Amino acid sequence: MSSNPSSLPTPEKTTGLHVGEPAPGVAKVDPIMVVDNVSRTFGGLTAVNVEHLEVPRGAITALIGPNGAGKTTLFNLMTGFDTPDTGTWSFDGSSLAGVPAFKVAQRGQVRTFQLTKALGLLTVMENMKLGAKDQKGEGIFRSLFPFIWKKQDAEIEARALELLERFKLAKLKDEFAASLSGGQRKLLEMARALMSVPTLVMLDEPMAGVNPALTESLLGHILDLKKQGMTVLFVEHDMHMVRHIADWVVVMAEGAVIAEGPPDEVMKNPAVVDAYLGSHQEVDLGVVTGRIEGDSAAAAAALFEELHGDESGKGGK
Ligand SMILES: Nc1ncnc2c1ncn2[C@@H]1O[C@H](COP(=O)(O)OP(=O)(O)OP(=O)(O)O)[C@@H](O)[C@H]1O
């Protein structure tokens, strides 16, 4: 199966992140983001209703849940792209309520989008420069002292080039972003997010629509973020990917957090299986969500076996 990362070396998992039994809202030893009673409704629909959530620092946390669970809405709320009806949340000990998106990014919390926001009519390099931390709010100062911005511009360009090299996009730096493949645009968006030297990187479906070769390098890049000391919170539908790279998994359904814990434990949780599968328990979680290509029957059988062990006759060959 193309997206099964079992051929890749298993990354080292970070454990000991929580205090007490894993359950929705469980305390973390060192939380970087804390959410309290955040809700957002659209008309009569409650898109998000999170009582309490702590995101562990220095780890890779996957945010999973069926379509419409509220994952993207939660991302929007946390990053200042949308405003909740109720609730408070903090990043690195400071409240982010009412803080606009660009200031959230300046404080070190950046996000990418499910539908990539790479600007097609700008070049790859221009897109990267837009991600630099101090682009906003100092226009007059910069224009008065061109020698300052020239130096900064050179530094910004150097950082952009370094990141483009790392993401294998350097050769494309003068191409319009519109000419990139979907996968390359995902890479560009991730590289651009790193221009602001973040401490928390939030990725909304970074692997969706990316071909298997690029998926592997994206996985590598996500693992690198953690190695460099950053915290990662990512939304992903492919359970094989989640299992492979996540240290911690938070599960949302109908706006609420319904489970959290280490990947293997969470995926055995009957509430999680139910939320995803409803009555279709013979189907792979990844197949349900449409993100796994290839032999879905075999994938389903493998996962079913993992979930139900020997007591099931259906999971075998
Ligand atoms: N701007 C909006 N106006 C009205 N309803 C919205 C809006 N944004 C989201 N919703 C609704 O809120 C719910 C949660 O949507 P959201 O996009 O957060 O889900 P998701 O978990 O990211 O799903 P997916 O896995 O499909 O990306 C859905 O029912 C969606 O239709």
Ligand SMILES: [Mg+2]
């Ligand atoms: Mg979404």
